[in-house]
Structures are given as structure tokens and as C-alpha cells.
Amino acid sequence: xxxxxxxxxxxxxxxxxxxxxxxxxxxxxxxxxxxxxxxxxxxxxxxxxxxxxxxxxxxxxxxxxxxxxxxxxxxxxxxxxxxxxxxxxxxxxxxxxxxxxxx
Amino acid sequence: xxxxxxxxxxxxxxxxxxxxxxxxxxxxxxxxxxxxxxxxxxxxxxxxxxxxxxxxxxxxxxxxxxxxxxxxxxxxxxxxxxxxxxxxxxxxxxxxxxxxxxxxxxxxxxxxxxxxxxxxxxxxxxxxxxxxxxxxxxxxxxxxxxxxxxxxxxxxxxxxxxxxxxxxxxxxxxxxxxxxxxxxxxxxxxxxxxxxxxxxxxxxxxxxxxxxxxxxxxxxxxxxxxxxxxxxxxxxxxxxxxxxx
Numbered sequence: 001x002x003x004x005x006x007x008x009x010x011x012x013x014x015x016x017x018x019x020x021x022x023x024x025x026x027x028x029x030x031x032x033x034x035x036x037x038x039x040x041x042x043x044x045x046x047x048x049x050x051x052x053x054x055x056x057x058x059x060x061x062x063x064x065x066x067x068x069x070x071x072x073x074x075x076x077x078x079x080x081x082x083x084x085x086x087x088x089x090x091x092x093x094x095x096x097x098x099x100x101x102x103x
Numbered sequence: 104x105x106x107x108x109x110x111x112x113x114x115x116x117x118x119x120x121x122x123x124x125x126x127x128x129x130x131x132x133x134x135x136x137x138x139x140x141x142x143x144x145x146x147x148x149x150x151x152x153x154x155x156x157x158x159x160x161x162x163x164x165x166x167x168x169x170x171x172x173x174x175x176x177x178x179x180x181x182x183x184x185x186x187x188x189x190x191x192x193x194x195x196x197x198x199x200x201x202x203x204x205x206x207x208x209x210x211x212x213x214x215x216x217x218x219x220x221x222x223x224x225x226x227x228x229x230x231x232x233x234x235x236x237x238x239x240x241x242x243x244x245x246x247x248x249x250x251x252x253x254x255x256x257x258x259x260x261x262x263x264x265x266x267x268x269x270x271x272x273x274x275x276x277x278x279x280x281x282x283x284x285x286x287x288x289x290x291x292x293x294x295x296x297x298x299x300x301x302x303x304x305x306x307x308x309x310x311x312x313x314x315x316x317x318x319x320x321x322x323x324x325x326x327x328x329x330x331x332x333x334x335x336x337x338x339x340x341x342x343x344x345x346x347x348x
Contacts, residue, residue, distance in 0.1 A: 015270060015336075016267045016268075016270055017267065052293070053292065053293055054293070068293045069288060069289045069290045070288060070291075070293065070295065072332070072345070072347075077343065077344070078345065079346065079347050079348050099265075099272075099287060100265040100267035100272060101241070101247060101267075101295070102153075102265055102299035103153055103241055103306065
């Protein structure tokens with residue numbers, strides 16, 4: 001997982017249980033795949049513990065379909081479709097917001 | 104569980120009410136008509152733990168006329184870092200009794216309906232039917248899904264409040280005006296665990312905001328969090344309002 005920002009990466013903010021599992025609030029991931037599924041597969045490859053919430057990198061690289069339940073994807077303060085095929089763009093920042101339930 | 108239907112037009116403000124709520128009657132947009140709406144309202148609170156207990160307390164303080172509390176089980180020592188309606192002398196006894204007792208002591212002029220069960224697919228419809236509005240403060244996604252399903256069937260708004268460690272979130276679900284809860288959470292998330300890290304101050308923070316949303320919805324006051332999710336990172340004391348699409 002690259003620690004510094006570069007223009008060919010996406011900055012992915014993590015929250016809730018996934019942030020706790022990964023141990024970082026924000027990670028830089030390659031945007032080369034151009035799709036959210038590829039981005040999350042890269043996250044799982046760099047931090048295998050994330051598979052507990054996100055399933056395997058192979059499944060995340062599937063062509064299309066919803067993300068595993070329990071996440072909102074936020075770009076510029078607005079949710080975007082939480083789907084594997086959602087486009088991602090180099091240099092942007094996304095938030096993978098874990099839906100929480102504690103009371 | 105089923106309660107007799109009350110003619111709400113009979114629930115007028117009394118002189119005692121005007122004394123008790125005098126300082127909030129001055130809130131712009133609330134006034135006597137808003138206070139009357141609060142008095143006539145029934146709110147279901149799913150669990151009165153760390154979050155729901157503070158919601159219940161604030162709604163009792165505000166004069167919501169009828170609070171329906173649903174919470175099973177007995178008070179445990181580990182409840183007492185956050186569940187402020189439970190007391191140390193009540194460990195081993197039903198939580199719902201402790202919660203109802205505390206609220207009745209605090210505001211004897213309101214009605215407390217104490218249900219010693221958690222929300223489930225079996226009882227959700229009957230419980231939601233008794234309320235004008237529901238506040239979801241349950242720790243289990245299964246309960247949240249069951250309650251939202253019932254509320255959607257009955258066209259009732261749900262205030263969705265939740266926390267995890269030092270994060271919290273809040274939104275109002277009232278389809279078709281807003282997304283359905285199942286559009287946000289179609290099923291129990293993968294890898295979700297029953298136990299969550301919790302500080303009582305975090306639960307209480309989001310609970311006060313949830314109670315504020317309940318009061319706003321009942322009294323038709325301000326702009327409720329519809330189609331928006333308030334995200335709170337209290338470790339960094341950062342708040343973000345996310346537009347839901």
C-alpha cells in the first residue's frame with residue numbers, strides 16, 4: 001500500500017470496522033483498473049484482513065454487481081452507486097463508508 | 104402489547120404543561136402548537152441502551168406524550184458505561200423496568216409503554232403500528248431491517264441513529280421521499296460483529312441529535328435529515344453531511 005499520494009492513485013478513506021481492521025483511515029491505491037471493484041481488490045491484496053468485510057479480490061474483480069452489503073461510496077459529499085463497475089478516476093478521493101449499527 | 108386508541112384531540116396542553124415546558128415554548132417555530140404536537144405524539148424507540156436511553160430521556164424531557172420502549176434482557180454490569188436509564192442497583196433485573204421507572208420519575212406527565220422484547224420480524228408490525236414515528240437505536244442489523252420493513256409498510260418515518268467506537272451516523276428514512284433502508288443496507292453486512300466498541304458520550308451525542316430530529320419531525324420544525332446522512336467522526340470532531348442518491 002503506497003503511503004504517499006500520486007496522480008495515478010485514488011485516495012480511499014475507510015471508516016468504522018473496516019478502518020479498524022485495516023489500521024488506517026486513508027489508503028492510496030492504484031486507479032489503473034478504472035473501476036471500484038478493481039480498487040477494492042487492490043485494497044484486499046494489500047490488506048488481506050479486509051476480505052472479512054469485502055470478500056475476495058477475485059470476486060471484487062468481477063465485471064459488475066453490487067458491493068458486499070453494508071457500504072456507501074461517497075464522492076465529493078454525495079453517494080455514488082456502490083457497485084463494482086462504478087468508475088474511479090486517478091487523483092480523486094473516495095470514501096468507503098461502513099454502515100454501522102451500534103447503539 | 105396492543106394499546107387502546109387514544110383520542111389525541113383530548114390531549115390539550117394544561118397549565119402544568121405550560122409551566123413545565125415554558126422555556127422551550129419560546130423556541131422559534133415550536134410554540135404552543137408544536138408542544139401540542141409533541142404531547143399528542145407516540146414514538147417507538149427500539150432498544151433503550153446507550154443510544155436509545157438518551158433519546159428516550161430527551162423526548163421525555165421535551166414532553167412527547169407517549170414513549171413505547173422495546174428492550175429485552177436484564178441489566179448487566181457492562182451496560183452501565185452508557186445505558187443511563189439503568190442503575191447499579193438494578194443489575195440482574197429487567198432493563199425495561201429500570202428504563203420505565205427512571206423515565207416515569209423524570210416526567211410523570213407522559214405515558215411510558217414498556218415492552219420487554221427486542222424488535223423482530225414477528226413483533227415489528229404490531230409495535231410500529233402504535234407509533235407515529237420510530238427511532239432505531241438497535242445494535243443488531245436484523246432488528247434494524249425488521250423495523251424499517253415494518254415502518255415502510257406502514258408509511259412511518261424512521262430515525263436511523265448508530266455509532267461505532269468514536270464514529271456515529273444519523274439519517275431519516277421515509278420512503279418514497281427518501282431511499283429505503285434496504286437500499287442502504289440490503290442485508291446484514293458481511294463480517295459484521297455483534298460486539299462494538301462504545302463510549303457512552305459518543306452514544307449520547309448521536310442520541311441527542313436523533314432526539315432533535317424526532318422533535319423536528321413531530322413538530323414540523325426546521326429541516327429534517329431526509330436524503331442526507333450526517334456522519335460524525337468524534338475522534339477528530341468532524342461532521343459531514345452526505346447527500347444520499
